[in-house]
Amino acid sequence: MSYQIHIGPNIRKSPYFDATVADGVRSFSVYNHMFIPGNFGDPDAEYDRLLNGVAMWDVAAQRQVEMAGPDAGRLAQLLTPRNLNATKVGQGRYVPICDHDGMLINDPVLLKLSEDRYWLSIADSDLVLWAGAIAKERGLDVTVSEPDVSPLAIQGPKAADVTAALIGDWIRDLRYFWFRETELDGIPLVVARSGWSKQGGYELYLMDGSRGSALWDKVKRVGASFGIGPGAPNDIERLESGLISYGADIRRQTLPTDPFEMGFDAMIDLDGSHDFIGKDALKSIRDRGPRRRRVGVVIDGTPISGNEHPLPLMQGTSDQAEQVGIVSEVAHSRRLGKNIGVGLAQVELADTASDLFVDLAEGRRKIVLSTLPFA
Amino acid sequence: MSYQIHIGPNIRKSPYFDATVADGVRSFSVYNHMFIPGNFGDPDAEYDRLLNGVAMWDVAAQRQVEMAGPDAGRLAQLLTPRNLNATKVGQGRYVPICDHDGMLINDPVLLKLSEDRYWLSIADSDLVLWAGAIAKERGLDVTVSEPDVSPLAIQGPKAADVTAALIGDWIRDLRYFWFRETELDGIPLVVARSGWSKQGGYELYLMDGSRGSALWDKVKRVGASFGIGPGAPNDIERLESGLISYGADIRRQTLPTDPFEMGFDAMIDLDGSHDFIGKDALKSIRDRGPRRRRVGVVIDGTPISGNEHPLPLMQGTSDQAEQVGIVSEVAHSRRLGKNIGVGLAQVELADTASDLFVDLAEGRRKIVLSTLPFA
Incomplete structure (x- = not known):
């Protein structure tokens, strides 16, 4: 339709x-x-x-969330677990943004325009409300706005x-x-x-x-x-490239995800002295270990159309199947000549796990896990 | 198209x-x-x-933003200028939400489910991020979430x-x-x-x-x-009914609007002892007086289609016209047999102001101001 x-x-x-x-x-x-x-x-x-x-x-x-003023750099650092110390004027950084529970609420690119002016080039959530609340509640000398x-x-x-x-x-x-x-x-x-x-x-x-x-x-x-x-x-x-789509692969309210699950470990600086939102929660998550891991999936059979909504990743037979993850988006890749997708699997699920399937509009299809990117 | x-x-x-x-x-x-x-x-x-x-x-x-826990009522009151003291369990209230600058960021209905559980039934902005940030930054004992x-x-x-x-x-x-x-x-x-x-x-x-x-x-x-x-x-x-559409009539980033401009005066309790976000800013706005006021408009001529984007409300002749407001949405009302719209006009613009016009897809049309609701 x-x-x-x-x-x-x-x-x-x-x-x-x-x-x-x-x-x-x-x-x-x-x-x-x-x-x-x-x-x-x-x-x-x-x-x-x-x-x-x-x-x-x-x-x-x-859209851009602009942070301008003497405390702009301080606010930028508060908003992300990534250590921004070495970031230069003229440099962009991919900066996961977490809430106080350590869960991702956006994954923008930060642009450092000057020592006191930054943009967050955002994915699909109202980060301007979040950044504005944090700035004011912490009494920072910074203006948060959406520029033209x-x-x-x-x-x-x-x-x-x-x-x-x-x-x-x-x-x-x-x-x-x-x-x-x-x-x-x-x-x-x-x-x-x-x-x-x-x-x-x-x-x-x-x-x-x-x-x-x-x-x-x-x-x-x-x-x-x-x-x-x-x-x-x-x-x-x-x-194919294994890029992340906030909204499809992560969404705070419906697909809550922490940055370790997304493989962002190298960007999460928990041992530095700088403070940021979610630091304590992320330490707890690191200590217990992530629950899921990001995976690619290859889907059996004839070319599929895309999915309309997230799909449970299932393991087992029809009689005794259990959910072992989520497949967030799938498509047919003409270039690779196969059906592919991305999602999150329980961390225990081995790369070689068998008996995996997903229920598409086209019917039930067998799948195998794959590393990312595909190509 | x-x-x-x-x-x-x-x-x-x-x-x-x-x-x-x-x-x-x-x-x-x-x-x-x-x-x-x-x-x-x-x-x-x-x-x-x-x-x-x-x-x-x-x-x-x-969607609902749920606030649950001992400080749920405290958070609800912090979020809105409306005095919630008399709100009973089982009662809903229309509650404008302002940021620290006193500008509207959502206009939900608050539902008080119990003394320690509330929902905000929200318009189109991520109020869950805002409420979550405020709750954590103030150290409140409340869980903010989006329930099913x-x-x-x-x-x-x-x-x-x-x-x-x-x-x-x-x-x-x-x-x-x-x-x-x-x-x-x-x-x-x-x-x-x-x-x-x-x-x-x-x-x-x-x-x-x-x-x-x-x-x-x-x-x-x-x-x-x-x-x-x-x-x-x-x-x-x-x-026709003069209802407000957050997103069309108000939008924090593109149509920034304060609650006095929307005619919410009776809901803004600046003299009570309770604290809420934006109180100081709203006092300043009250003291200087609102800059604009909500108006209806009646548009001349044959039936129009709706507008695709906000329209400048203009006054004057083609040679010497100036913008005196914004018309946010228009439509043809079969029932009333006329073209109508809503918007914000400069507060000095009299109800009887003449030489007003708006440029629609259908061309330039004369308009006159009207009270709301139309019917």
Whole structure:
């Protein structure tokens, strides 16, 4: 079945909304209370462009939480278990955010714009409310807000060529997650080497929402000779690459998950002297050991469609099956020629565990565990 | 243009999802990270049922934030400017929630289930993060969580008849916003006299998500002789009735609004001794006076379609026009035979202000201000 979505004022339009409509967007989802394109009518071509060419995505729904003021760095450090001591101006870091119980509530990229100004480029939860509450309750001298900043992603093997042609060859020297402020025909931007794919790419953080169409059209024009086309964050590629989707793989209220379960151990600094929210809870979790671990799954049989909701990962026979984990998202990978998925399994479940299955819309299918990424 | 929405695991399904699909749902939106039905294919009939008969709505996306423990009441009071002293067990209250700057971040209904257990039945923002942060930072002995609770609304002039036939005649004696725990064929419920319309009605707060289809089907069966049919929260009726839509009329990050601007003066207890978040900021706002006021607008000309995004409220001639407010949502009311809308106007703008206009998809239209509700 296919369902429509109503474009109404209770959900925000991206600054690129009109441009994506002009380019034939066919579906939207909602992310951080904002419409985000789903596809432009040819998912296979959109996937192929990401893997073999270059794609442009409206990811304005990846909103920024700005922390500005003398205590901005202190607040940033309070919010994440990751030790930020060595973080430089111009550097981005992936920073898991935990609540006081040590459970993940978002997994943004932190951008350090200056010693007293940071952005959290967020996944789909209202981190601005969380950060604002912490700042005020701790009496910190920092302003938490959502600035007029809207990323446009350029992703794929030819993304560097397009971005260099747009901005300059210096972008080739940016290290992964690093960024720099610049402008393009007077349009103020932050250019970062980042993006929610493993195909390489850049994100242009537009700092003036009134210039959305201008930026989109400029990228489209300069990218034309490289074969650029519109697309959107791609679930098949993200599964192949083992990227995390907050909302699908983790959600505080329905799929509560701690950072050890996600394999973030190296980012959780429990032995340093710095304080952060969830530190005590995370020490307890570390001491008892994680309950689950992140896994890939390979699913038997003919190509499947994606799942609509999380699926119990089952072990046993029909008579005597028990749940041993959760499969959060699945898809058919044309490139790998198999059905794949990601999820969380009980930590005792061996890589070689047998008799595993999952119930899809297509019926019951056998599965085996796999390491991540697939490709 | 119409756009599709993809049903995927990154957004939650309501417990009533399968039932609404079986009943022919045609569109969804997303609210609190959950799919919520938009319409079932015949918006006029759905409106008429709400006004003249009875409608059933999947409003599970109106999630609950539960506060449980010895300090639950203390936390509830901290979160809202409204004085909760006289609130009884079994009573609901509309409680504006403000941040430390006195700006609205949600406008839920508070349900007092017992002296140490409350629910906030929320609009579209992650209030669970906010309430959780405040509780922990203040060291309160309270657990903040999202319980397995999913409202189903029965709305319209025949809603009492349907609900009485389902639950018992005692529901006719419930006062507005009051509620009681009960069960229906073993399905645990809270029944409240409430709902997001002015046509009268009840909300069944399902307390076991596995029974969604069972409850939906039961309401449908018992409601059949009263002509019940599926529907969804109705934007035209809410505009006619002057109800508030957090997300359209207010949004902390894009339409920052204080409670005085919304006309909540009687709910803002600044002179009592109890402490709450935003009290100092609200005193300042009260002392300087609100900058804007909530207004209705009547729009000239032929029937309009709804707006896709907020519209500047303009005054003057084309040569010399200035913005004097914002029109957040508009629609054509068949019942009233006119185009209507709601918004915020500068406080100096008189009810009789002339030369007002708004630019719609249909072109420029003259407007006049109106009191609320329209009907």
